[in-house]
Amino acid sequence: METIQIGMLGLGTVGSGVLQMIQHNEDKVVNVTGRQLNVKRVLVNHPERHQDVAENIELTTSVEDVINDDEIQIVLELIGGIHPAKEYIEAALRNHKNVVTANKDLLATYGPELVKLAHDHHCDLMYEASVAGGIPILRTITNSFAADKITEVKGIVNGTTNYILTQMSQQGWSYDQALKAAQQLGFAEADPTNDVTGKDAAYKMVILSQFAFGTQLAVDDFAVTGIDHLNGFDVQQAGKFGYVIKLVGIAQVIDDGVFVEVAPTLVPADHPLATINNEYNAVMVTGEAVGDTLFYGPGAGGLPTANSVLSDIISVTKNLVLKTNGNFFNNYQRQYIPAAPRDVVYPYFLSIMMPDVPGQMLKLTQIMTEIDASFSQITQTEADGLAHVVIITHEMTAQQLADFKARVAKDSSINLGAAYKVLK
Amino acid sequence: METIQIGMLGLGTVGSGVLQMIQHNEDKVVNVTGRQLNVKRVLVNHPERHQDVAENIELTTSVEDVINDDEIQIVLELIGGIHPAKEYIEAALRNHKNVVTANKDLLATYGPELVKLAHDHHCDLMYEASVAGGIPILRTITNSFAADKITEVKGIVNGTTNYILTQMSQQGWSYDQALKAAQQLGFAEADPTNDVTGKDAAYKMVILSQFAFGTQLAVDDFAVTGIDHLNGFDVQQAGKFGYVIKLVGIAQVIDDGVFVEVAPTLVPADHPLATINNEYNAVMVTGEAVGDTLFYGPGAGGLPTANSVLSDIISVTKNLVLKTNGNFFNNYQRQYIPAAPRDVVYPYFLSIMMPDVPGQMLKLTQIMTEIDASFSQITQTEADGLAHVVIITHEMTAQQLADFKARVAKDSSINLGAAYKVLK
Structure with missing residues (x-):
């Protein structure tokens, strides 16, 4: 039986998972493809640390050993980050190697360029594992919505922040407490910046938008708000209104435009996304014909991510x-036009601190009236002589919200702590 | 641009949806495939009823007009049922037409035979729409779990019964009330037998098992219990214990065997399947590497099903x-061995009526002790001089359950109304 030789760049958690799965599921792979898979060479920094696998696999510290090996037909890039991953992938493609990668930063930043290079060299470039670890969402969008018009793709695409938010909501913890717990359990890195600022989720939304709408946008093209300034009080208040706060990435077709955002968002308790807890991810895809669908699974982890890599292999x-x-x-391509702020319509959750004195609520309602917006639910509580007013508005446009923020900013007695979208 | 000519057998809700989607999404289809799709001929019983489409499409009452048309490369079978759908598909395959069908009855019954015929004639035979309407579950299992060992596939795969169960649980309705409402809203047919007896779900589990485990089993190979004898009281009692009753199809690898069943099942309220309501379907796939994943979407309906047909096309x-x-x-094949009853382990929900007299509970606990099983939760209520005892047991084997049933059957004073599995 013919053997497909694989070269690997990097041997961390995902790489080890790939090795393990190729060994454990050899029978099934042969059954499905009629071929045997063999990892021939692996690029590592410290060969002496990987002696457990060295018996069957050639470890090397030189990338050329992998990408110049004539026997190798598939190169797995699992080192992550932009450089030198980009240069390695380019060199592999120019050497007519098919490439599989889990590198979302790279694909979200240089995707179109790398995709073109692969195509020019008649090679495959696949990256299922770059979005939502174990959820086969990219292939599903490509294969199963090919004849439908996708109108929206939204979801919880970062496991670290979802773990933190779940603990804040269920245990009543502060952001700092929940982050510490996540770090102790290995769900958050020592430097969690990329996750908690929403940047990681933003990369994934770039890739999801490309698959769903054929658009090519960059992370700088849309607003990204993380959870690092999220207030435990707001999480509890949202709960009392019947909502959970999730870090939701949304990409939505509005007329001829696309609205993309990553931000803390209120999700109704009976919404399918509300039950996605801890490190799990979920992506909802809405098609004009098919309606709402949801794909749920582990968002990270060595073996789940390795499974996505293997499905690409x-x-x-x-x-x-x-x-x-x-x-x-x-291979679906379309021009991206950002949706106009007047066309982006949601209810909002507004969390406001102001002096607990007569006339303050009047000022607030006057501002709302001036921008032609209205309240749906209000709660006022008192703390330290300040009134804490939490509001769910009726639907308003992003333009109205911007006007509201501008007017509130002019009044030093009204302090807007948070303004989050509310999903229906 | 080259046009792919399609012939259609049947023009009901799904067929109309297919026509509509091909027209509406022509640009995207061209973008993705580089080809135009055109439905050239459609087999109908009453051409005069379809004059709205007759301008662009040739309607015919003769199947030969479709399957002998040299220009037609893809035949859609959308008439349903076993005969004459089977003969039509066979004739089409022998004429080297690729076939797409939504026919679960046929595929669950004659799948292997038809698959072989297609392969022998170098033709595709695809049937994504046969399971869970708008959820692209078959292609996902094939493409995205190819290197993982799937250990379990379970789900809510019948929209009619899920609608009925949702109403029974949320409105407190009886089975008859909920069925009538479902029929009025078009979620249940005038003759709902196939749905409410679990037969429809069983067909789908046959197909899902084939994709997940490579097994070829028949609907007669496993136990199928519908919801037509489900008691509103048991639904309410399950709710009080923190569970919802769903019609769950399960196919689970246990050692070298597979346990397959369709039955009313208690699902914990915080389980992802518990939030799948009304006509929606969901399939959970558990892989050794990937862990739990869930795929959710509309289980039926013209356009969602048409989308699955289109993804096959x-x-x-x-x-x-x-x-x-x-x-x-x-193309994953494996031998099927039914799991031994002693290896199938679940907690059970037991609903028992017995005279409200001293000594009855003692008899019940004696039986449980004899089979070496034990209670986790018990509630006893009284109605019409009878004690209604509802129990959640600790884990017990299917063999223990069978022993329990046999012993209870010998005692005319103990009437076992229901025994349902409980999911963890």
Whole structure:
């Protein structure tokens, strides 16, 4: 039986998972593809630390050993980050190697360029594992919504922040307490910046938007708000109104535009996204024909991510058998126009601190009236001589919200602590 | 641009949805496949009833007009039922037409035979729409779990019964009330037998098991219990214990065997399947590497099902472009061995009526002790001079449950109304 030789760049958690799965599930892979998979060479920084696998695999500290090996047909890039991953992938593609990667930063930043390079060299470039770890969302969008018009893709695409938010909501913890717990359990890194500022989720929304709408946008094209300034009080208040706060990435077609945002968002307790807890991820895809669908699974972790990598390897292998490599992973393309702020309509959760004196609520309602917006639910509580007013508004446009913020900013007695979208 | 000509057998709700989607999403289909799709001929019983589409499409009452048309490369079978759908599909495959169908009865009954015929004639046979309408579950299992060992696939795969159960649970309705409401809203047919007896769900579990485990089993190989004898009282009691009753199809690898069943099942309120309500479907797939994943969407309906049909058509079209038709939709095969009853372990919900006299509970606990099983939760209420005892047991084997039933059957004073599995 023919063997497909694989070269690997990096041997961390995901890489070890890939090795383990290839060994454990050899029978099934042979059954499905008619080929055997073998990891021949692995690029590592410290070969002496990987002696457990060195018996069957050639460890090397030189990337050339991997990408210049004529036997190797598939290169897995699992080192992460932009550089030198980008240069390695480019070199591999130029050497006519098919490439599988889990690198969301790279794909969200240089995706179109790398996709074109792969296509020009008749090679596959697949990156299912770059979004939502174990959830096969990219392939599903490509294969199963190909004839439908996707109108919205939204979801919880960062496990670290979802773990923190779940603990804040269920245990009543502060952000700092929940972050510390997440770090102790390995759900958050020592430097959690990329996760808690929403940047990681933003990368994933860039890739999801590309698959859902055929658009090519950059993380700088849309607003990204993390959870690092989220207040435990607001989480509890949202709960009393019947909502949970989740870090939701949303990409929504509005007329001819697309509205994209990553932000803390109020999700009704009976909404499918409200039950996605801890490190799990979920992506909802809404199609004009199919309606609402949801895909749920582990958002990270060595083996779940390795499974997505393996599903890409098997797709590449099938293409090798069929001699059909070099087709686009996703070949749907469309121009991106940002939706106008007057067309983006949501209810909002507003958390406001102001002096507990007569006339303050009047000022607030006057501002709301001036921008032609109205309240749906209000709670006022008192703390330290200040009134803490929490409001759920009726639907208002992003333009109205901007006007509201501008007017409130002019009044030093009204302190707007948070303004979050509310999902229906 | 090359046009792919399609022939259609049947023009009901799904067929109309397919026509509508092909027209509405022509741009995207062209973008993805580089081909135009055109429905050329449609087999109907009463052409005069379809004059709205007759301008662009040739309507015919003769199946030969469709399957002998040299221009037609894809035949959609949408008439349903076993005969004559089977003969039509066979004739189409023998004429080297690729076939797409939504026919679960046929695929669950004659799947292996038809799959072989398609392969022998180098034609595609795809049937994504046969399971869970708008959820792209079959293609996901095939493509995205190819290297993982799936250990369990379970879910809510019948929208009619899920609608009825949701109403019974949320409105406190009886089975008859909920069924009538479902019929009025079009969620249940005038003759709901296939749905409410679990047969429809069983067909889908046959197909899901085939994709998940590579097994070829028949609906007669496993136990199927519907919801038509479900008691409103038990639904309410389950609710008080913190569970909802769902019609769950389960297929689970246990050692070298597979346990398959369709039955009313208690699902904990915080389990992802508990929030799947009304006509929606959801399938949970558990992989050794990936862990728990869930796929949620509309279980039926013209357009959602049409979307699954279209995703098959686009797969076939891509294969036509790549000249790779005739590969198996799912090519994972394995032998099926039913799991031994002593290896199938669940807690059970037992609903028992008995005379409200001293000594009855003693008899019940004696039986439980004899089979070495024990209670986790018990509630006893009284109605019409009878004691209604509802129990959640600790884990017990299917063998213990059978022993329990046999012993209870010998005692005419103990009437076991229901015994349902409890999910963890």
